[in-house]
Amino acid sequence: MTSGRIKRIMLGGIGRDNPxxxxxxxxxxxxxxxxxxxxxxVMCLGLVFTLALSNLTVSALRRLMPARVRMMAEVLVIACYxxxxxxxxxxxxxxxxxxxxxxxxxIITNCIVxxxxxxxxxxxxxxxxxADGVAAGIGYSCVLLVIAFFRELLGSGxxxxxxxxxxxxxxxxxxxxxxxxxxxxxxxxxxxxGAIPRAGNAAGKESxxx
Amino acid sequence: MSAEPAAVSLIVSSSPHAHSGASVRxxxxxxxxxxxxxxxxxxYLFGWNALRLVVVCVSACVLIEALCRKAMGRDxxxxxxxxxxxxxxxxxxLPPALxxxxxxxxxxxxxxxxxxxxxxxxxxxxxxxxxxxxxxLVSFPVHMTTWAVPARLASVLEPARTAxxxxxxxxxxxxxxxxxxAGNALPLALDSVATAWEFFAGFKPGCxxxxxxxxxxxxxxxxxxxxxxxxxxxxxxxxxVAVFAAILWRVDPARNLHPVFHVLTGGVMIGAFFMAxxxxxxxxxxxxxxxxxxxxxxxxxxxxxxxGYPEGVSFAILLMNAxxxxxxxxxxxxxxxxxxxx
Numbered sequence: 365m366t367s368g369r370i371k372r373i374m375l376g377g378i379g380r381d382n383p384x385x386x387x388x389x390x391x392x393x394x395x396x397x398x399x400x401x402x403x404x405x406v407m408c409l410g411l412v413f414t415l416a417l418s419n420l421t422v423s424a425l426r427r428l429m430p431a432r433v434r435m436m437a438e439v440l441v442i443a444c445y446x447x448x449x450x451x452x453x454x455x456x457x458x459x460x461x462x463x464x465x466x467x468x469x470x471i472i473t474n475c476i477v478x479x480x481x482x483x484x485x486x487x488x489x490x491x492x493x494x495a496d497g498v499a500a501g502i503g504y505s506c507v508l509l510v511i512a513f514f515r516e517l518l519g520s521g522x523x524x525x526x527x528x529x530x531x532x533x534x535x536x537x538x539x540x541x542x543x544x545x546x547x548x549x550x551x552x553x554x555x556x557x558g559a560i561p562r563a564g565n566a567a568g569k570e571s572x573x574x
Numbered sequence: 575m576s577a578e579p580a581a582v583s584l585i586v587s588s589s590p591h592a593h594s595g596a597s598v599r600x601x602x603x604x605x606x607x608x609x610x611x612x613x614x615x616x617x618y619l620f621g622w623n624a625l626r627l628v629v630v631c632v633s634a635c636v637l638i639e640a641l642c643r644k645a646m647g648r649d650x651x652x653x654x655x656x657x658x659x660x661x662x663x664x665x666x667x668l669p670p671a672l673x674x675x676x677x678x679x680x681x682x683x684x685x686x687x688x689x690x691x692x693x694x695x696x697x698x699x700x701x702x703x704x705x706x707x708x709x710x711l712v713s714f715p716v717h718m719t720t721w722a723v724p725a726r727l728a729s730v731l732e733p734a735r736t737a738x739x740x741x742x743x744x745x746x747x748x749x750x751x752x753x754x755x756a757g758n759a760l761p762l763a764l765d766s767v768a769t770a771w772e773f774f775a776g777f778k779p780g781c782x783x784x785x786x787x788x789x790x791x792x793x794x795x796x797x798x799x800x801x802x803x804x805x806x807x808x809x810x811x812x813x814x815v816a817v818f819a820a821i822l823w824r825v826d827p828a829r830n831l832h833p834v835f836h837v838l839t840g841g842v843m844i845g846a847f848f849m850a851x852x853x854x855x856x857x858x859x860x861x862x863x864x865x866x867x868x869x870x871x872x873x874x875x876x877x878x879x880x881x882g883y884p885e886g887v888s889f890a891i892l893l894m895n896a897x898x899x900x901x902x903x904x905x906x907x908x909x910x911x912x913x914x915x916x
Contacts, residue, residue: 534676538713547687554691 370495377499384507385553389475394508395545396467401524404512406460407467410449412501414471415480418442419497423485438481439472446471476500511548515539598695601853602655604800608793609662609848615776615786620670620722624782628665630674634681635661642690656695660684663703666783666844667888668710671722676714680706700895701855704888711888721745721779745779746839750831751884760828773838780840787843794847803851806863807870811846812837814871822879830879841887842874849888855895862898862905869894 383389390411397407421441422429429437450468453461461468471477480500485493516522519539521529538544616624639657644650652658664684668677684706689698711718721744744752750760772778776786783790797803819833836842841849850856850870857866870890877886 534714534717536713537715538709541712543712550691551687 370492373492373495374499374502377496377501378503378506381500382503382507383476383479383500384504384549385556387476387479388553389479390504391549393467393470393474394511394549395542397464398508398512398545398548399515399519399540400463401509401512401516403460403463404508406453406457407464408501408505408508410446410453410468411471411474411476411504412498413449414442414445415477415501415504416494416497417445418477419480419485419493420490421445422481423488423490423493426486434486435482438478442477442481443472476504507549507552511545511552515544515548519544598654598656601802602659604797604802605659605848606655606662608797608802609659609666609783611789611792612666612783612786612844613662615789616666616670616782619776619785620782623670623722624665626674627668627670627672627677627782628662630677631665631668631681632658632661634678635664635685638682638685639690642686643694646690648694654695657685660689660702660706663783663848664706666848667703667707667781667841669718669721669780670782671720672710672717676710676717679713680710683709696854698854699898700892701849701852704849704892704895707888708892711883719744719748721748745884746773746835747831747878748884751878754829760831770834770838773835778839781844784841784844787838790843790847797847797851802853803847804860804863806860807851807856807867808846810864810867811850811871811874812842814868815842815875818872818875818879822875836875836878840878840885842871845870845874845887845891850891850894855898857898857901857905859902859905859907862901865901865905866894866898869897 377383380386384391384394393407393411398404418438418441422438425437425441446469449471450461453464453468480497484496488496513523516524517528518536521527521533521535536544539548613628616628635657636652639652640650643652661681664680665677668680684702688700688702688705689695692698753760774787776789778785794803794808798805816833816837819831819836822830823833831839846867850867857863870887873890873893874886877883877889883889
């Protein structure tokens with residue numbers, strides 16, 4: 365549990381093991397909430413919060429949970445945090461809460477949260493689990509923010525609600541709709557996979573030669 | 575070996591031993607030749623605007639194809655002319671007044687996203703030109719449904735022209751849909767054979783290449799003669815549209831257009847003969863082609879009669895593209911020497 369390990373976990377979650385473009389998890393919310401940057405940021409904050417704390421809690425409870433009912437226990441833990449996020453959002457930012465609609469509540473079923481709890485928190489001590497949750501959350505957020513930035517820019521000509529493209533700009537209606545998110549995500553994954561694993565491929569080739 | 579005089583040279587090679595001479599390039603060239611009559615009508619009706627769009631689309635498609643192939647490490651050749659065909663077909667499915675940069679976006683989508691990402695020619699599950707058109711239609715609904723009026727108009731449409739606008743007007747299908755959804759009666763009727771002929775010849779607003787059924791049929795006849803397309807797809811496509819429309823028309827002539835009208839307007843002709851017959855994205859068996867064509871026709875009429883859009887040909891073909899592998903599987907012929915399927 366050295367700081368080197370935590371650093372590795374953090375980097376992995378954002379880059380090589382990124383939940384969205386490497387594991388292709390959490391796609392439903394990626395498609396649903398990324399048409400406006402502001403909503404996306406709120407969603408990302410909610411997810412990082414839930415993911416970090418549920419990982420921490422599940423990890424702390426991992427020796428107390430009977431293996432047979434661990435899924436149920438995990439869902440209960442996750443649901444607690446999601447409800448906190450939902451209630452806080454309703455109180456502090458009611459209109460964003462309304463725009464996000466059911467998607468805040470649906471963080472419970474976000475595959476990333478369950479996936480990290482199952483794959484990491486159940487077999488690791490609390491502190492690395494917390495780091496892993498934060499890392500996966502940030503990795504998710506990075507992808508969503510990039511996609512949301514381009515979708516809002518192309519679909520509405522705005523960034524964070526402020527008009528950046530002039531009158532000459534014609535909005536691409538498809539970018540505001542769910543298909544636009546599919547295309548955006550696919551293109552994003554395409555670009556990233558083309559750029560990032562080049563290092564991995566090169567290493568693989570070298571080891572292959574030996 | 576070469577030093578010895580070979581009295582009998584025995585060459586063993588694998589099949590095919592006799593080649594028909596057909597190649598991708600030749601087939602694509604045939605399609606381009608077949609599209610010339612419709613292109614001529616489009617240029618005659620819409621003038622320089624149409625020429626501009628065709629040139630923009632073809633050059634953009636060829637350029638993007640070359641760039642994509644180079645970027646993906648494939649042979650960067652565009653000599654198979656398939657990008658040219660996609661460019662022409664995409665331009666044919668655009669309204670003549672569309673801004674050029676929008677057409678270029680459509681081309682990028684058609685070639686890069688719909689074709690090269692899937693592996694290039696032969697691997698694309700959806701017709702690239704139609705994907706480009708669908709993307710443009712969903713993205714820029716206003717521009718994609720603003721129709722320039724051709725130089726000469728069918729007489730039945732004259733009232734609309736004077737009543738609405740001098741420069742642009744709705745297509746016949748769009749006009750009928752708007753009127754019906756507003757609760758009014760059908761604004762126009764196909765009451766004379768002369769009007770039907772005018773529609774058939776192409777004197778109506780619409781996309782560049784879709785207006786003239788006559789020109790498209792001439793091109794299609796050439797393709798049939800060259801055996802580039804099978805007759806099953808277009809016949810079942812047009813037939814399904816006609817039968818479906820006839821049933822609706824029999825039930826309620828006041829709210830449904832005449833079947834002849836349905837066949838002659840919109841993209842049915844270009845769709846049936848040039849888009850649904852795409853070798854890559856349609857079934858390979860004859861029975862499959864018939865199923866495919868009939869499915870396209872039925873979905874087209876479903877969209878026209880009950881959908882939000884006045885025209886549904888492109889979406890119908892794209893939807894049927896999606897089930898093409900299933901149709902192929904279901905209509906696989908019996909393998910020679912094997913027993914009948916139980």
